[in-house]
Amino acid sequence: MVSLSLLGVVFLIFTSVLVTTTKLSTQNVATNVSNYRVRQALDRLDEIVRYAQDTPTLINNDGTAAAGTTADGILINNIQGGVYAFYNSDGNVADSIPSGTSTFMVKYTTVGADAWKVADYTPKVGDYFTLNISTHPNLEVTAVSAVTSGSPLNSVTVTTRTAITETVTPASYEITGARYRKEAYVFVADGSTGYYGLRHYGRVTSTTVYSNPANFYQLGSGFAKMTGQTWFTAVTDAGAQAIWVRAIARSSNHAEYAEHTGRNTISTMPLQVKLWNYDGPTPNPY
Numbered sequence: 001m002v003s004l005s006l007l008g009v010v011f012l013i014f015t016s017v018l019v020t021t022t023k024l025s026t027q028n029v030a031t032n033v034s035n036y037r038v039r040q041a042l043d044r045l046d047e048i049v050r051y052a053q054d055t056p057t058l059i060n061n062d063g064t065a066a067a068g069t070t071a072d073g074i075l076i077n078n079i080q081g082g083v084y085a086f087y088n089s090d091g092n093v094a095d096s097i098p099s100g101t102s103t104f105m106v107k108y109t110t111v112g113a114d115a116w117k118v119a120d121y122t123p124k125v126g127d128y129f130t131l132n133i134s135t136h137p138n139l140e141v142t143a144v145s146a147v148t149s150g151s152p153l154n155s156v157t158v159t160t161r162t163a164i165t166e167t168v169t170p171a172s173y174e175i176t177g178a179r180y181r182k183e184a185y186v187f188v189a190d191g192s193t194g195y196y197g198l199r200h201y202g203r204v205t206s207t208t209v210y211s212n213p214a215n216f217y218q219l220g221s222g223f224a225k226m227t228g229q230t231w232f233t234a235v236t237d238a239g240a241q242a243i244w245v246r247a248i249a250r251s252s253n254h255a256e257y258a259e260h261t262g263r264n265t266i267s268t269m270p271l272q273v274k275l276w277n278y279d280g281p282t283p284n285p286y
Contacts, residue, residue, distance in 0.1 A: 041198055041220035042273055045185055045245070049275045053077035053130075053180050056243050056276055058232060061188050063210040070230035073186030074243060074275070075204065077128070079178065082121050084108045086131060086175040089157060094171045102139075102163040106177075107153045122147055123158055126203045129177040133168050139177075140206060161206060186210065187231045187247070190221055195250060196231075197221040224248045226270060243275045 049056060058071035066072070084106050088095040091105035110118045123129075127141045139160035148155045168175055184201040199216040201208065208215055225231065229246040236242075248270050 042245075042271065044200070044219060045198070046273060046275060048078060048183065049074070049076055049185075049243070052276060053079050053178070055241065056232075058234060058243075059184060059186070061186050061210065063184065063186075063204070063208060069234040071232050072188070072230075073184055073199075074232050075182060075184045077180040078183050079180045080120070080127065082108050082179060084123070084129065084177045084179055085153075085170075086129075086177055087170050091155060096167055096169040096171075097164065097175070099165055099167045100163045102161075103157060103159045105155055106158050107150075107155045109152045110154060111152050122154070123156060123179060126181070126205045128180050128182060129158075129160070130180070131164065131175060131177045133164070133166060133175060135164070135166050137162070137164050139164075184210075185219075186216075187223060194224070195221060196223045196225075196247075198223060220249075222250045224250055226272075232275075237274070244272065245275055246272045 054077050056074040056076045058066040058069070059073045059075045060066050061072040063073075063075075085108070086097070087093060087105040087107070088097045088101070089103045089105055091107075097104070106123060108121055108123075110121045113121060123141055123144050125141055125144055129139045129141065131137050131139065139162060141158050142161050143159040145157040181202075182204040184199075184204050186199045186201070187196045188199055189195075190197050198219045198221070200219050201210070201216045210216070224247065226246045226248055231245060231247065233244045233246065234241070235244060237244075
């Protein structure tokens with residue numbers, strides 16, 4: 001009887017240790033998964049934003065421009081690379097491109113590009129071009145013809161939503177344009193859970209509907225605002241302009257988190273990331 005009693009006590013102790021260890025292991029896994037998801041989402045965000053063409057624009061979660069220095073999201077110009085030469089729609093380099101033109105012949109090269117990246121050099125509907133002319137227009141592409149292959153230059157005909165407002169002459173100087181894609185990152189509430197999801201809009205145009213699930217990919221969920229903070233904040237940091245994102249990441253609303261403790265949140269991790277930064281012009285000493 002004494003032996004059985006001792007065995008029972010040992011078994012109870014072993015069972016208690018096993019249950020406690022299992023709970024701690026589950027919490028540790030949940031914490032690691034939460035941290036991984038957050039880091040993956042923010043690494044993606046930081047990777048894209050740091051190479052933006054201009055300062056990110058603060059926007060509301062419906063895509064409208066935000067007032068002030070805080071917002072739910074940011075809109076960036078993601079450079080797509082390559083050098084593009086613009087001509088009149090007939091491609092004749094001697095022709096001037098008159099004011100009011102919205103259809104252009106665009107020539108570019110894929111020489112030196114990896115085979116799997118060649119298609120990325122071709123302009124696409126939803127791309128934007130900034131032309132290197134005095135008015136520096138930003139033109140949204142609404143139509144693209146089939147590619148005419150050439151050596152070394154390929155060419156396509158593109159139509160833009162708006163027209164240029166000055167007459168330019170390719171014969172006098174090369175009219176080039178930088179191609180970029182507008183992308184947005186926005187925090188949006190996940191229903192009534194109290195948490196937010198971070199959405200990535202990979203191609204934003206003038207007709208993008210931010211509430212349409214087909215237009216975005218959710219990079220992560222389980223985010224909450226830090227006390228007294230907003231999601232994105234434009235600040236002057238050590239004399240430079242910067243965009244900060246500040247939040248709390250919580251491991252909730254994921255099936256793999258197996259929350260045995262009955263708590264709604266297993267792990268909570270504050271985060272603060274500087275997304276983009278540039279120094280202002282050096283003052284003229286004279």
